[in-house]
Amino acid sequence: MTVAGEKIVVEDRKSTDTALVIGGGVSGMQAALDIADQGYSVVLVERTPSIGGVMAMLDKTFPTLDCSACILTPKLSEVARHPNIELMTYSEVKSITGTAGNFRVSVLRKARKVLEDKCSGCGDCVPHCPIEVRNEFDQGLGYRKAVYIGFPQNTPLVYTIDSENCIKCGMCVKSCEREAIDLDLEDEEIEISVGAIVVATGYELYNVANYRRFGYGRFKNVINALEFERLINAAGPTAGNLMRLSDGKIPKSIGFIQCVGARDATKDVPYCSRVCCMYGIKNAVMAKELQHENVKKVTIYSIDIRAFGKGFEEFYNMAKDRFGIKFIRGRVGEVSENSRNKNIIVRAEDTTTGKFLEQEHELVVLCPGILPPKGLRDTANQLGLQLDSDGFIHVEQPASNPVDTAVSGVYICGCVEGPKDIPDSVAAGSAAAMRASITLWREGEH
Amino acid sequence: MATEEVPRIGVFVCHCGHNIAGTVDVERVAEIAAHYPNVEFATHFMFMCSDSGQQLIRDKIEEFSLNRVVVASCSPRMHEPTFRRVVEEADVNRYCFEQVNLREHVSWCHMREPEAATEKAIDLIRMSVARAALLVPLEVKTVSVEPHTLVVGGGVAGLRAAIDIDSRGFKVTLVEREPELGGNLAKLSTLYQGNEKASDVIERMVLAARISENLTIMTDSEVVDVEGYIGNFDVTVKNNATDKTEKLRVGAIIVATGFQSWVPEGIPPYGMSLDVITLAQLEEMKRDDKLLCPSTGKPPKKVMFIGCVGSRQPGVQGHEHCSRYCCTAMVKAAADITEITDEVLILYDDIRTFGKGHEEVHRSAHEKFVMFSKFDRTKPAKTTVADGALSVKWRDILAGDNLEFHPDLLVLVTAMIPPEGVEKVSQLFSLTRSADGFFNEEHIKLAPLTTHTAGVMIAGAAQSAKDSTDSTTQASGAAAKAASLMARGEVEIESTVAHVLEELCSSCHTCATACPYGAISFDTSKKPEIAVVTEAECHGCGTCAAGCPSSAIIMRHSTDEQITAMVEAFLMPPPVMGGGDS
Amino acid sequence: MTATVTISKEWIPRIAAFCCNWCSYAGADLAGTSRIQYPSAVRIIRVNCTGRVDPEFVLNALDKGADGVLVSGCHPGDCHYTSGNLKMRARWTLLQMAVEQAGINPDRIRLQWASASEGQKFADGVRELTEKVKNLGPFRRGWQ
C-alpha cells in the first residue's frame, strides 16, 4: 500500500503514539511498516549504515528462487518513504528506562560525517578517497573505500565515512559538490519517548573456523555460505562470477557441508538452525543453474534434510530430480587440501550405506548455524528480558503468544527469538506490530 | 478519459543484475525500443526497482515530458505497485504505466537460448509499447472501510486474530462451524512447547475471547455468501443449528480455517486392526488419560510410531508437502509414553525437529530410551496381523538390517491436509490454492498473510501445515493487516471496471447474464433500456465485454483496442524508424 | 529486422497466448522462478480473466498471422471471478467450429487450465502446442 505525505517529526509526538523498533532486518522493517500503517509513528534504529539486514546480502531465496534484492528493494524504499517512519541508521540504543506506554530511550547516533539531508548518493567522493578496506557487506571478499555504501541499494542512500579507517585527508570533502561532508561531526546522543518496543536485532552466523577439521581459514577453497551468496551475486565482489578464491577458476565440483555449528552439543549449539538445509539446497541449485556448463557435480553432506516449510519439500525434490544434486547422509569427518591443485578432499561416512567416502571437490561451502546477535544480552538486560539457554529471547507462552516477552510493552520478531526463514520472520514482524499497536492503543486511552 | 494527449513513451529495460542481462541482450533491446513509434526515450539500467532506478524514471519523465512509461523487468505481479507509485510521484497517472515481464517469462525460462530470448524480449516490449500508446489515465478511487473484521475459523489462529483485533479497539466477529471453539488444538493432550496442556491454552484464549467487548462469537455457523469488495464486504452467515442466517458488513476478512489430520481410510496398515491408530487419535486418548489398546482395552506395552504417513509422498495430490508439526509431535508423544510402556519405537526418514526447543524434545526422547530406526519412505514397512497380533517388518537403512517389531499399538503419524469444505471456502473468498491444497498467499516470502483478494487475509494452518506457535504468529500478523485497513478508514480500489457505451448497447442482456457478480442492471427510464454497470460491484473480469455482441462495453485498462494492439504489434511489427538495427 | 520469417533457419512458430492474471500468468511466473525451460515461441498477453477473451481476439490473431493461439486460465471452479473461465469454455466450442470453418486446423488453438502452482503444467502446455504447430508448419506466412 502506498502512503504519502510529509514525514513525521517524532519529537513532537506523544510517547503513546510512537513505537521503537530495534533492528532493520526484514522482520524489523515489516514490524515498522505495520505499525506505521495504523497511523502510529515509528522510530527504526539500525546499527549499520543501511536497513535490510542479512536478506540484503543474499542472492536468491528459497523456495522459489526469486532474487533477494528484487523482492527486498521495494520494501526498503517503502520503509524509507513512509511518512510515519523515522529511520535512524548507523545508530544504537544506549539505554532504556520506563514502562509500557512511556519508555525513555536514548539513542546514540554515530557520526556518519556525511549530512543525510545533503548527500545525494552520487558517489563522486568515492574515487577520491585513498583508503581501501575490506567490505563487510561482502563478507570481506570485496573492497570499499573509507567513504562508502555497503551495497547499491543502501537505504537511506547516503554515504558513510568509517572513522576507524579515515585518515582525514579531506579529499572527499573537496570532491563533494553538494558540500555534504563534514569530517568534524561527532557522535550524538538523543532521547526519545516511546510507548512500545519491538526488538528485531536478528542473528549472527556461527564462526565456522571453530571447526578446525573443516579447514576454514586454512584452505582458500573452503568458504562459508554467506560468502558463497556474495560470490554468486551480480552486485557482489566478483560481479556474480562464481570462482574459487585460490585461482579464480570456476569450480566444477562443489560440496556443501550442512549443520556446521548447529545440532552439535559439543560446540554448545545443540539446536537446529532451521534455515541451513534449505539455503544449502538453494545454493547448490544456484551453482548448477548459473554455471550449468561448468559445474558438473554438486553434493550436499547432511544429517537430516529439514525441508519443512511451505513448498520446501517440493523444492528439495526438484533439487534431487531436476537439478541432479547429490545428497549424502552423514557427518563429515574432516577435509584436507590437495596441495597440488588446491582442491578439497572431503572424508565422510555415508550412514545409509556405512561406507567411508573420500571425494575431491574444487570448492567446499560450509553452511553455518545461527547464533543470537552480538549484544543481545545487553539489550535484554536493559529491558529486563530473559534469555533461553540457547541465548535467544525467551517467550513465556509460545503456543498462544509467540511474540510477547515477559515485559509488558516489549515484543520480539524474527531471528532474535530463534532461527527463522524470511516468510516466518516477516509474519512475526507483522505479529509484533499488532501486539505493539495494542499497547499503544491501550496506553493512549488513559 | 478523453484526454487526447500525444503519447510520449519512455522505455526502461532492467538488467536485474544477471537475472535478465545474463540471457537477454538488454543493450540491444533498449536500442531497438528507442525507435518504436511514440518512444521518446529508452535506456537500460542495473536495477530499475532500486532507489536510483526509481529516480532515473522520475528524472526522465521530467526531462522528456514522458506521459507513458514502460518498464521491462520482472513480473508485474510483484512490482507493478512499486512502479505505479514511482510514475505517480512524477505526475504520470498510474494507469499509464505498463510492465513487460522479461525475467519470469523470458530470461529464466529460456536460459539456454540467449538469441531466442532476446528476440522474445524485443517482441514483448514492442507489444507493450503499442499498448502503452493507447493507455488512458483513470481516476484513482478510494472507498471507506467498515471498521469491523470477520474471522473465519475458531482454532488457535482464529482466536488469536479475533482477540488481537478486539484489544486494538475494533469490532470483530468470529465464525466457527463447530459448536465449540478451539479447533484441532483442543483435541491434543500436552504440547511440545514447554509441556503445556493444550486445554490450558485453549481455555485461556476462549476466556479472553468471551470477556472482550468488541468480539462477537458465532459458533455452529458458516459463511454462506460473500459480496462486495475490500472495505465493504457483505457477508451472510448461517447458523447450522437454527438454520437462521444473518448479514454482516465487514471491512476485512481473516480466513483461519485450519486443517484436518489425515485418516488413511482404506489404506493398509490402517484398518488392518483396531490397534492401528493415528497420532491425532493417540493424542485424544492421552488427553483423556485413556491410553488403551482399542482391541483389548488394556494398556499397551509396546508402541510403535511410523512417521510421514501421507506426507512427503510426491505424486500424490496434496501430499508432497512436509506437515511440519509431526516429527516434533511424534517424538514428544513417544517420550511421554515411555513412563507407562515397556518399549517405544519410532520409524522415521528424517527427523525434522527444527523449531525452538524441538531438538531438546528430540533429545529427551533418546534419553528416555525411545528407539529410533531410519527407514526408506519409498519402501514402506510391511504390517501383518496374525491372531489379532501386529507384526511390522522393515529395513533399517543405517544398520542395513531387516528388522521386525510386534507392537500392541501402531501409531501412524499422518499428514495435515486441508479441512473438509476447503473448496467452498476458496470459492467464497476467491482464494487460490497451492499444490499442497492450502490457500495461496500474495507472495510466498514477503507477503505471507495477505492474498490476491484485496482485504482477505489468511493465517495458521489454513495457509500451510504448521504448529500453533507459527499459527498464532501469523494470526497476530493478519490482525495487523486488518487493523491497518480499519485504522486508516479508507482504501484505494482499482479503477479497472466495465463501462457501457449507451449509444451502442442493443439491450440484449448478454452482459447481465454473463456477469458473475450481478453488477449489470438496466436503466429502464431509457427507451430502449440500456445496460448500466454498478462500478462498486464490478470486479473487472471482463466477461461482459467479451460477450457483448455490439462491442458496447469498454473494459477500462483492458480495452479491445489495447489488447488487439498487442497482438498486432507482435504479428505485424511496424517498420522500425531510423535504422534500429544494431 | 526481427520479423522476417525465414524458413531456412530453424523455424520458430509465432504463438499468441492469453493468460489470466490470477492463475496462468502466475503459473508462467512460477515456471520462470523454478527455471523450467520451455520453447520460446509464445508471447503472453495478460488479461484479467479468460472470461475477458473475446473469440474475436483469437480469430484476429490467426488472421494477422499467428501460427497458433493459446488461452490459459484457472481450473474450473478456481476462477478468481468465480466463473469467467466457464464462459470461456462455453465459447470455446463455438470458436473451434469457427476456426474449422475458416479452413484452419483447430490444433492451432489450445485452451488449457493451469493454476498458479502449476508451473510445470503451464510449460508442458506451451511445449505441446508448439510441437503441434511446428508439425503443422507456418500458417499463412505470406501476409507481408
Ligand SMILES: Cc1cc2nc3c(=O)[nH]c(=O)nc-3n(C[C@H](O)[C@H](O)[C@H](O)COP(=O)(O)OP(=O)(O)OC[C@H]3O[C@@H](n4cnc5c(N)ncnc54)[C@H](O)[C@@H]3O)c2cc1C
Ligand atoms: C547464507 C544464508 C542464506 C539464507 N537464505 C535464505 C533464503 O533463501 N530464504 C529465506 O527465507 N531465508 C534465508 N536465510 C535466512 C534469512 O537471512 C533470515 O530469515 C532473515 O534475515 C531474518 O531477518 P531478521 O530481520 O530477523 O534478522 P537480520 O536480517 O539479521 O536483521 C537484523 C538487523 O538488526 C540489526 N541489529 C543487530 N543488532 C542491533 C542493535 N543492537 N541495534 C540496532 N540494530 C541492530 C542488524 O544490523 C540487522 O540489520 C538465509 C540465511 C543465511 C545465513
Ligand SMILES: Cc1cc2nc3c(=O)[nH]c(=O)nc-3n(C[C@H](O)[C@H](O)[C@H](O)COP(=O)(O)OP(=O)(O)OC[C@H]3O[C@@H](n4cnc5c(N)ncnc54)[C@H](O)[C@@H]3O)c2cc1C
Ligand atoms: C496429533 C497432533 C499433535 C500436535 N501437537 C502439537 C503441539 O504439540 N504443539 C503445537 O504447537 N502444535 C501441535 N499440533 C498442531 C496444531 O494442532 C495446529 O498448529 C493448530 O491447531 C493450528 O491452528 P489453526 O487455528 O490454524 O487450525 P485449526 O486448529 O484446524 O482450527 C481451524 C478451525 O476452523 C474451523 N473451520 C474450518 N472450516 C471452517 C469453515 N468453513 N467455517 C467456519 N469454521 C471453519 C474448524 O472447525 C476449526 O475450529 C499438533 C497437531 C496434531 C494433528
Ligand code: SF4
Ligand atoms: S557525500 Fe557528496 S560526493 Fe559523496 S555521495 Fe554524498 S553527495 Fe555524493
Ligand code: SF4
Ligand atoms: S514434520 Fe516430520 S513427520 Fe511430518 S511430514 Fe515433515 S518430515 Fe515427515
Ligand code: SF4
Ligand atoms: S467486468 Fe465482470 S464484474 Fe464487471 S460488470 Fe463485466 S462481467 Fe461484471
Ligand code: FES
Ligand atoms: S481469473 Fe483465471 S480464468 Fe478467471
